[in-house]
Amino acid sequence: MKTIQFLNPQNFMSNLNLKQLPMKTMKTFQLLAILTVFAFAFTSCSDDDAPQVINEEEVITTMTVTLVDNNGTVKTMSKVDADGDGPLDPIISADDLDANTTYTGSVEFLNQLEDPAEDITAEVAEEDEEHQVFYVPSSNFNVSVQYNDQDANGNPLGLDFTLTTGDASSGTLTVILRHEPIKDAAGVSEGDPTNAGGETDVEAAFEVDIL
Amino acid sequence: MIKIFILPTFLFFSLVTHAQNCNLSLKGYVIDLHDNSVLENASVKLENTSLYAISNNKGFFIIEGICPGEYEVTISHINCKSLTKQINIETNTEKNFSLEHHLQSLNEVLIKGELYNIEDKSTISAQISHETIDQFSNATLGDALSTLPGVSSLNTGNTIVKPVIQGLHSSRVLIINNNVRMEDQQWGVDHAPNIDINSAANITVIKGSSALEYGGDAIGGVIIAEPQKAPVKDTLMGKTILTGASNGRGGNLSTNLIKAYESGLYFKAQGSIKRLGDLEAPDYILSNTGVEEQNMAIGLGLNKIKYGFDVFYSRFDTEIGILRASHIGNVSDLVRAINSQEPSFINDFTYDINSPKQDVVHQLLKVNTFKKFSNFGQLDVQYAYQNNRRKEFDIRRGDRSGIPALDLELQTHNLITKLKYDKFENFSTKVGIELTYQDNFANPDTGVRRLIPDYEMYKVAGFWTANYDHSDNLFFNAGIRYDFTHIDAQKFYFQSRWDERNYQDDFADIIVEDFGTQLLTNPVFDYHNFSANLGVQYNFKAWEWNTNIGTASRAPNPSELFSDGLHHSIANIEIGDLRIDSEQSYKVSTQVKRQFNRWQFDISAYYNFIDDYILLEPGGIEQTIRGAFPVFEYRQTNARLFGVDVNVGYQFSDEASFNSTFAYINGEDTSRNRPLISMPPVNWQNSLNYKIQQWHNLSLLLSSQMVFEQMRFPDDNFTTPILNPDTGDFEETLVDISQPPEAYHLMNFRAEMPFELSFTELQVALSVNNIFDTSYRSYLNRQRFYADEIGRNFVLQLKLNY
Structure with a gap:
């Protein structure tokens, strides 16, 4: 409870110097002043406690794309933003890929602001109709991606996919998680985000060399 | 700008002509001093002549055949104190007279403490009548106010409308509703005032900070909404308005009731409900723009001549859908929206309101009492409690859309005491705490x-104001005010944000606890703000000249200090700064009014210089896991605004009249030599009014609104690599967030007809807004990147007075 000195009704009254006023008005006035002080005091007591820290549950801090070839060799690409929407730049890393190889791919989204880290992938899978992951290779990059999963309506989701590399080249693979895309818009089910709309929850551009 | 107006004023002073024939006329209106209503059957007599006139039911009088010369005019009315005025008639003269009621009938008009009455004659202000308020029964306060010259609106879609006075808004505009300064998180540009327009009987806009008893921080101005006053007689009176609109396929029902007694006791009740579905632009449905509103107010009070009280409670409850397409994820999404010219979500019409949406409840409880002292003045005491609960719902993952993403409860207690000393007829002064x-x-x-x-x-604030009437045509007013603000916050910062802001150097001592990635801090700040004002009014014949010089000071609001996060609606990150200090404005305004025979005009010009003006400016780009975002930081700079508001009217005949308003404003960031953002573009409105008496008093109004393109705007554009999904390559792309939309022109029509029923008066009005279904976007709409404004709208309104 804080003391509020300037609201002391005695000081307050003498400052105002209203002594020439009739007693009845004085009383009403004094009563109002006192009531207000109580009201102030009451509310200032109510939440003096330290506010509770909020660790956002929905934030995605980490995206990891895992690619496994037929021999069981694992390649990963990841984007990590330790402070969510905060000022820290995200850290992006990507392994080189082998030429003319077929990879079984999967993607994982985590919230590492929580301890232990929360797996957002499960939420995306649960709301499969409202999500889609897009994999967009740059023009000079010999890579093609095929969806391996579907949502309840038979439209692609993109948590599981197949990535096939061609001859040696280097370029960018952009991975986008869209929330509430328009899945029946032209090209969307083929993995083209042009007409998908919705809002972007994750966007990562991985610079990759195919060796 | 000042020069321009002083010059014609002097010219007219010297252009007094001397006609010598006895064919001059004196005309005008006799007005009730207390509520500005007109007085019928008042007599206006030129003493020592046989000339006189009786005012008609519109309060209008005309005396003709007057010889030039000096006259004593006596105006009398059965209920009022007679008034005698010296008047010099050299040309056809138009003059209005205001009468004060006799004491025994005073109680019929005097109803409450004059806590917020406007007495400063030199105040530069504009009013909207209750007719205009009724017309906007299904719209918002901001919409109704934009009909005034110099007042525009800052919108988020079409249902969140914030008034802008001479280029300034939000924390720089105070809203006084029912004698209480509204505390409804007005700092937010997408937070509309939590006022039911149907609860107001009269709304005044004071341009500038001259009204110091309302607050010292009104750098833009003050909006005063006053409820219907209760008469002191045995009566039950009321009004019901039913409005239906084609756009949004819904409407509004509002009712107002007052029960009053001879003893001075009264009870009031007011309520309104509003329901609109998705609004429609000419080419598409604006999905998720419905609105739902339920408001109620009850009050009771006692009005005696010497004392009285008023107890009042109101509840405002609104749910507003935010255009679905305006919720986006990153800058690529924004670029896509800007380029596509069409919202990305267009669904079928629905009344449902989904996320994103706002849900706000504002409650007010007020107790007010006054006491008059003979030969001294009056004491007013008012206590008010406001509770503002704002919930904002976003599109969220994992069934969280039902949980608000923002949930704030703002409680405000306020105690005002004012003591007025008005023993002398030509001098009054007021002090308040x-x-x-x-x-x-x-x-x-x-x-x-x-x-x-x-x-x-x-x-804690203290003020002193004074009014001095030097003569019948020269008035002065002055005031000073001091505000002390102490703010004690508990704010979490990401360690990374704390470091990025370099707070460690200046604010290391405010850290309370370290939670690893986040720090809990306890910023405590004090602000001292001084404001002062000096005004003068000079009346010369039919001319009225007002001038005001004032300084106002505003402490930073919580958003300017503490903002820290992502705004989904414009894809930017907004960051406040703990180092921000108060801003101080210096404003000069002058206004010239004149009534000719058929003409009347009113021109006001102003120059406003603001030291340490707080504004939001782009400050680089931050990368997040969602992609890139422009960062907007609150900073302080020096700014100046000047402009002119014009209103001209011409009465062709008893039936036809023409009215034109024009507003121009020019805002500049003088530290950086660039225009200020979001300045209203040039706005020119014209209307033609035609009344046909023999057709049941049918009144027709055709109006046109021309809004020009804003050519002065800061260039906040930036380039960033954006994925071209066709090639898969990232391309450096210009993100054009600065370019204002093109000029537009709208036409509106309204027809109105009153019917006298046996027990009541019924008024039927049909209006068509945006007659030609014009597609346009407005610079002052934050959703201009996503969708057009609404198209044609038919509105049918039934109004019952009983």
Whole structure:
């Protein structure tokens, strides 16, 4: 409870110097002043406690794309933003890929602001109709991606996919998680985000060399 | 600008002509001093002549065949004190006379403490009548106010409308509703005033900070909404308005009731409900723009001549859908929206309101009492409690869309005491003390980091104002005010944000606890703000000249200090700064009014210089896991605004009249030599009114609104690599967030007809807004990147007075 000195009704009254006023008005006035002080005091007591820290549950801090070839060799690409929407730049890393190889791919989204880290992938899978992951290779990059999963309506989701590399080249693979895309818009089910709309929850551009 | 207006004023002073024939006329209106209503059957007599006139039912009188010369005019009315005025008639003269009621009938018009009456004659202000308010029964306060020259609106879609006075808004515009300064989180540009327009009987806009008893921080101006006053007689009176609109396929029902007694006791009740579905632009449906509103107010009071009280409670409850397409994820999404010219979500019409949406409840409880002292003046005491609960719902993952992403409860206690001394007829003075305690609580159950932290704020203010009537045509007013603000917040910072802001150097001592990635801090700040004002009014024949010089000071608001986060609606990151200090404005305004025979005009010009003006400016780009975002930081700079507001009217005949308003404003950031953002473009409105008496008093109004393109705007554009999904390559792309939309022109029509029923008066009005279904976008709409404004709208209104 804080003391509020300037609201002391005695000081307050003498400052105002209203002594020439009739007693009845004085009383009403004094009563109002006192009531207000109580009201102030009451509310200032109510939440003096330290506010509770909020660790956002929905934030995605980490995206990891895992690619496994037929021999069981694992390649990963990841984007990590330790402070969510905060000022820290995200850290992006990507392994080189082998030429003319077929990879079984999967993607994982985590919230590492929580301890232990929360797996957002499960939420995306649960709301499969409202999500889609897009994999967009740059023009000079010999890579093609095929969806391996579907949502309840038979439209692609993109948590599981197949990535096939061609001859040696280097370029960018952009991975986008869209929330509430328009899945029946032209090209969307083929993995083209042009007409998908919705809002972007994750966007990562991985610079990759195919060796 | 001042020069321009002083010059014609002097010219007219010297152009007094001397006609010598006895064919001059004196005309005007006799007006009730207390509520500006007109007085019928008042006699206006030129003493020592046989010339006189009786005012008609519109309060109008005309005396003809007057010889030039000096006259004594006596105006009398059965209920009023007679008034005698010296008047020099050299040309056809138009003059209005205001009469004061006799004491025994005074109680019929005097109803409450004059806590917020406008007595400063030199105040540069404009009023909207209750007819205009009724017309906007299904719209918002901001919409109704934009009909005034110099007042525009800052919109988020079409249902969140904030008034802008001479280029300034939000925390720079005070809203006084029912004698109480509204505390409804007005700092937010997408927070509309929580006022039911149907609860007001009269709304006044004071341009500038001259009205110091309302607050010292009104750098833009003050909006005063006053409820219907209760008469002191045995009566039951009321009004019901039913409005239906084609656009949004809904409407509004509003009712107002007052029960009053001879003893001075009265009871009031007011309520309104509003329901609109998705609004429609000419080419598409604006999905998720419905609105739902339920408002109620009850009050009771006692009015005696010597004392009285008033107890009042109101509840405003609104749910507003935010255009679905305006909720986006990153800059690529924004570029896509800007380029596509069409919203990305267009669904079928629905009344449903989904996320994103706002849900706000504003409650007010007020107790007010006054006491008059013979030969001294009056004492007013008012206590008010306001509770503002704002919930904002976002599109969220994992069934969280039902949980608000922002949930703030702002409670404000306010005690005002004012003592007025008006023993002398030509001099009055007022002193007052205002105490405020405010508590903001940000509910942690949102699961989203707080946009505005928990804080407590104490304010102590004292003011002195005085009015001096030097003569019948020269008036002075002056005032000073001091505000002390103490703010005590509890704010969490990401360690990374704390470092990025370099707070460690200046604010290391405010850290309370370290939670690893986040720091809990306790910023405590004091602000001292001084404001002062001096005004003068000079009347010369039919001319009226007002001039005001004032300084106003505003402490930073919580958003300017503490903002820290992502705005989904414009894809930017907004960051406040703990180092921000008060801003101080210096404003000069002058206004010239004149009534000719058929002409009347009113021109006001102003120059406003603001030291340490707080504004939001782009400050680089931050990368996040969602992609790139432009960062907007609150900073302080020096600014100046000048402009001119014009209103011209011409009466062709008893039936036909023409009215034109024009407003121009020019805002500049003088530290950086670039225009200020979001300045209203040139606005020119014309209307033609035609009344056909023999057709049941049918009144027709055709109006046109021309809004020019804003050519002065800061270039906040930036380039960033954006994925071209066709090639898969990232291309450096210009993100054009600065370019204002093109000029547009709208036409509106309204027809109105009153019917006398046996028990009541019924008024039927049909209007068509945006007659030609013009597609346009407005610079002052934050959703201009996503969608057009609404198209044609037919509105049918039934109004019952009983």
